[in-house]
Amino acid sequence: MSADSYMDMALEEARAAARRGEVPVGAVLVDADSGEVLARAGNLTEEMNDPTAHAEILVIRAAAGAKGEPRLPNCDLYVTLEPCPMCATAISFARLRRVYFGAYDPKGGGVDHGPRVFESTSCHHRPEVYGGIGEVEATKLLKDFFGSLR
Amino acid sequence: MSADSYMDMALEEARAAARRGEVPVGAVLVDADSGEVLARAGNLTEEMNDPTAHAEILVIRAAAGAKGEPRLPNCDLYVTLEPCPMCATAISFARLRRVYFGAYDPKGGGVDHGPRVFESTSCHHRPEVYGGIGEVEATKLLKDFFGSLR
Numbered sequence: 001m002s003a004d005s006y007m008d009m010a011l012e013e014a015r016a017a018a019r020r021g022e023v024p025v026g027a028v029l030v031d032a033d034s035g036e037v038l039a040r041a042g043n044l045t046e047e048m049n050d051p052t053a054h055a056e057i058l059v060i061r062a063a064a065g066a067k068g069e070p071r072l073p074n075c076d077l078y079v080t081l082e083p084c085p086m087c088a089t090a091i092s093f094a095r096l097r098r099v100y101f102g103a104y105d106p107k108g109g110g111v112d113h114g115p116r117v118f119e120s121t122s123c124h125h126r127p128e129v130y131g132g133i134g135e136v137e138a139t140k141l142l143k144d145f146f147g148s149l150r
Numbered sequence: 151m152s153a154d155s156y157m158d159m160a161l162e163e164a165r166a167a168a169r170r171g172e173v174p175v176g177a178v179l180v181d182a183d184s185g186e187v188l189a190r191a192g193n194l195t196e197e198m199n200d201p202t203a204h205a206e207i208l209v210i211r212a213a214a215g216a217k218g219e220p221r222l223p224n225c226d227l228y229v230t231l232e233p234c235p236m237c238a239t240a241i242s243f244a245r246l247r248r249v250y251f252g253a254y255d256p257k258g259g260g261v262d263h264g265p266r267v268f269e270s271t272s273c274h275h276r277p278e279v280y281g282g283i284g285e286v287e288a289t290k291l292l293k294d295f296f297g298s299l300r
Contacts, residue, residue, distance in 0.1 A: 034248050036188075045243075046220060048215070048220075049214050049215055049217070049219055049220045050211050050214055050215060050220060051210060051214060051220045051221065051243040051244045052202065052207055052222075052240050052243070053238060054246065056231055057202055060201065060202065061200050061202060062222065064199050064200055064201060065198070065199055065200060067199070068199050068204075070195050070196060070198075070199045070200060070201045071201065071257055076209050084237070084239060084272075085236070085238075085239040085260075085265065085267055085270070085272070085273075086236045086239035086240050087235075087262070088234040088235075088241065089236035089239070090201060090202050090236050093195075093201035093202070093236065094285050095250060104193075106272075107272060108233025108272050108274075109266075109272060110235075110270075110272065112238070113271075114270040114271060114272025114273070115235065115260075115265030115266065115267050115270040115273075116265065117211050117235055117265050119233070120260075120264040120265040121263075121264060122235070122256075122257060122259060122262070122263055123264070123265075124258075133254045140235065148230060
């Protein structure tokens with residue numbers, strides 16, 4: 001499967017999150033060698049009453065738990081929105097190889113905005129990062145969601 | 151109970167974490183009105199195979215789950231080490247009122263070091279922060295732990 005196909009899968013998760021009343025962000029974690037999808041999830045902070053239940057955290061926890069290993073060095077993350085500083089740090093701790101993200105997030109992002117976690121001296125593993133993959137659709141989902149709340 | 155007593159409880163959790171072979175960090179989450187301890191935990195990243203299972207994340211998740219509410223606005227966190235950027239961001243998302251921490255962490259901290267999450271433009275809730283509470287004991291635990299690994 002191509003990067004676009006994995007991002008399509010993440011966008012499906014984002015749409016499902018919107019239907020549940022969650023901020024529409026979706027993520028897919030992929031084994032870079034086999035191409036296998038290890039985990040996929042959308043945001044669940046409201047449903048789980050868990051402020052840490054962002055899509056990225058959920059797929060990292062699920063894949064690490066399934067592998068029985070707290071680090072996932074040869075795995076790539078596809079996520080529809082620029083990770084926040086919490087998720088960016090978790091990505092670093094999990095030693096992910098690459099991060100592909102959709103929409104840029106000037107207000108809440110922690111990769112290309114805000115604290116720019118991967119550029120910090122206290123970041124000990126920096127993944128390769130590719131932003132703007134599937135950006136148009138990811139941004140539309142978020143705009144529709146926040147527009148409908150007003 | 152006083153701040154020192156809650157920090158003693160967090161230090162107990164840190165010692166228990168060390169005995170399990172985890173980085174010795176402990177945390178206690180307290181309801182600021184009643185003084186009730188809502189959750190207490192030590193790091194569990196290795197045992198749970200979960201890179202996000204820092205003591206702070208564990209107590210936030212436990213307390214939010216128990217309250218059935220993803221935000222904990224009138225709660226205070228006691229943690230033996232300066233929170234990393236992941237935990238600092240989770241603390242902000244959870245809307246915690248205050249953070250009391252023990253040892254400063256120049257290498258991995260995200261509050262007074264590294265990305266200084268609470269000072270970032272993308273941080274929308276900043277708790278009051280008090281560092282260096284119980285610092286001597288918290289630092290000794292960490293030094294003994296990392297010393298024993300060499």
